[in-house]
Structure formats: structure tokens, C-alpha cells
Amino acid sequence: MRQAKIEAFYEQAEQLEEDGQLAEAEKYYRKAAEAGYTPAALSLADMLDDQDRQDEAEHWYTMAARAGDPVAIINLGGLLSARGQEDDARKLWEVVANSTDLLAGTACYCLGRSYKEHGHLGDAQHWLAKGAAAGSEEARVELDALTAADMQRLFRRDT
Incomplete structure (x- = not known):
């Protein structure tokens, strides 16, 4: 998938999230995250974490953390801490x-x-x-x- 298309998915997801259309936003974040776009992985993880879907959030925080995103690293740590790890x-x-x-x-x-x-x-x-x-x-x-x-x-x- 071309980078421009990935970024367009991410931008669409941000707009949908801002408009309160979380289910649709999740779909677009997921497409961009699955294509390896770190900001989308972090945004998807945050959204899932906010919805108490920690197992799914952990997957995407881990992906973004492995890419070196410091916010993802901190948030993944918070998720693990809440689990007693x-x-x-x-x-x-x-x-x-x-x-x-x-x-x-x-x-x-x-x-x-x-x-x-x-x-x-x-x-x-x-x-x-x-x-x-x-x-x-x-x-x-x-x-x-x-x-x-x-x-x-x-x-x-x-x-």
C-alpha cells in the first residue's frame, strides 16, 4: 500500500474519531496500523485502551513501542503496571x-x-x-x- 494512502486512512480515522464515529475510526486506524504506520498503531491502541480492550491495545502499543514511539512505550508500561506486571x-x-x-x-x-x-x-x-x-x-x-x-x-x- 502506498504511503499516501496509508496517511489518508490515518487522517480519515482522526476525523471520524473527532466526530464521535469510533467504530468507523477504528477501521481506518486499523488499516493504517496494519500497514505499519506507527501513529495509527498508537492511536488505535489508545482508543482500544479507552474502551477497556486492553489485550488488543497491548498488541498495538507493542507495535508502536517496537518502532520507538516513546508515548507507546510509556502507555504500554501503564497497561502492564495496571495488570500487576x-x-x-x-x-x-x-x-x-x-x-x-x-x-x-x-x-x-x-x-x-x-x-x-x-x-x-x-x-x-x-x-x-x-x-x-x-x-x-x-x-x-x-x-x-x-x-x-x-x-x-x-x-x-x-x-
């Missing part, structure tokens, strides 16, 4: 967190939250600080909250 999610987030991509701060935030939720405060602090340094406001806020909670816990131990 925290180690796999963290590996994905670390790929983006250790990159120079603009989304590195977001990936660091995801890692920090994951470690915090599982009681690994040292690791959480490391990743949140890295995310804050990369410009993630979410990571900075979470780091401030983590630091404040740690200080309170330490204060209680000393009294």
Missing part, C-alpha cells in the same frame, strides 16, 4: 527515562510513582528527582510530597 512496566519506562526524549521526565515520574506505591522510597526519590530535573511538574510535586512524608516519618521516629 510492575517489573516489565519499569523496564519499559526506564528505556524512555534514560533517553534524551522530551518525555523522559514523564517516564521518570511513572517509575517514581511505581516505586513509591510499592514502598521503595529510595528508588522513588531517585526517579522523581530525575523527572523533576527533566522538567516534569508531576514528578516535582510528587517528589515534594515524598520528601515531606519522609521528613514526618523521620521526625516521629526521633520523638
